[in-house]
Amino acid sequence: MNRLTLRHDIPDAFLDISYRDIKKVFDTPTLVHLKGEKNPALFVSVLLHGNEYSGLIIMQEILKKYKETQGYALPRSMWMFVGNVEAASKGLRRLDDELDFNRAWPGTSEPDAPTSKLISEVMEKITEDGLFAAIDLHNNTGKNPPYGCISVVNEKNKYLSSFFNHIAMVFHTPKGVSTMAFDTICPAITLECSTPGNQLGIEKAVALIDDLMHMDHFPERPLPSHDLQLVKNSAVLKIADNVHFGFEGEEGNFDLTLVDHFDRHNFTRLETSEVFAHTTLDKPIVATLEDGTDVTDALIRNVNGAISLKKPLMPAMITLDKRIIVQDCLCYLLEDYFEKNKVI
Ligand SMILES: [Zn+2]
Structure with missing residues (x-):
């Protein structure tokens, strides 16, 4: 069932829940808005692929860091989208009978699919007041170092990549991937955080997101070319x-x-x-x-x-x-x- 839930708070149980139990706190795909000191907001998506659970752990760490007795004291406003909770609860990337949550963003080849309609609701909400950056958290199978994927090569995206690792990939296919939907909106990157649960991937992504929460603006100087190797x-x-x-x-x-x-x-x-x-x-x-x-x-x-x-x-x-x-x-x-x- 792809009904979007919108909320402005984080249930305490979210902070320690395992991805397999995620439906106990969010029983449908959920978009959370939290107010912070700086604007525009940072957008982070997790569990677009249900079994890639590092993103959940990363956001739990970030939120725990800023939790106070009364809600959260975030340096920057934030949108968090918790995507395919149904697949996550079953330990799957996606369900057999639905469109992949990371092929359903603007530009998708299946705009009428229920998943695409859900995602366009998300896009409409999060772009109302502009965005600072968009971060999509994933894992992959096999022994890969953490690396970022960007679809547009510009200075801001290069900075985003280099904050995560010294190598990043440029991609233009497949259609409907989340990061490509932000091409003309804000800096955007997919973070491939190595295998699910990999500690290095989690640490690097937490550090990057935390930096983005504090940064006033992206550096003005071009990124030194030796700081980043871009591959395709x-x-x-x-x-x-x-x-x-x-x-x-x-x-x-x-x-x-x-x-x-x-x-x-x-x-x-x-x-x-x-x-x-x-x-x-x-x-x-x-x-x-x-x-x-x-x-x-x-x-x-x-x-x-x-x-x-x-x-x-x-x-x-x-x-x-x-x-x-x-x-x-x-x-x-x-x-x-x-x-x-x-x-x-
Ligand atoms: Zn993925």
Whole structure:
């Protein structure tokens, strides 16, 4: 049930509740407005994906810090949107029969879906009096460092990114992602806080949000270029259909064997000399661009069954979970955002 609840207070029970119990305090998607000293308000969204619960912990920490006997003494006004409470209570990213809460923001390909209607109610409310910045809190699977994602490259968004980590990603797809809805409204960033519950991701996000609560304005000087590396997605690697695959050290005969701890390559440059898989097949791995163009021959080298890249790129979001590899992908390959020569 996607009815939006609007409120101006935080029930005490919210501060310690687990995401699985969130419906005990917010039984529908809930938008909370809290007044603070400075305006315009900061917008923070959590649990757009129900099982990515770091965002809840982050906001609990922030709110506990400013709690007083009578409500909250916030340095800046705040909107907090607690999104997919139904999926969170079931430990799921989203329910099967609904549109993903992070594909339903303005620009979505499904504007008539109930989730999109709910989100447009949220947008209408939070933009009434302007916003200082918009922060969307997420987690990912696999061993990734915390990193920000921005859809517009400008100084404010670069500052937001660099406050979180020294690397950030620029993205323009898929449609309907929350951060893109703020392109023309205010600085906006998606914070990928590593795996759910990861302490470093939580600490970095708490520090960033706390900074934004206190800051009067964004720095005027351009961000020094060495403070931030911006990367973008260049290709996605998938395992070809019906290829029986496994990892080194695993029992069994595989058509494709990936090196042990492949995920240690996340966010580091994978050189062309680095063999990351062995195979008995000709093309066990498929590389495609965002638009679906097959670039396997341009990117993947297979020398007598030893697989490597033809160009050094940075893998990200490598997962070792076979179910996710089959459903989604093996990893993404990133390149520098300012790289002049196209990868392929
Ligand atoms: Zn997410």
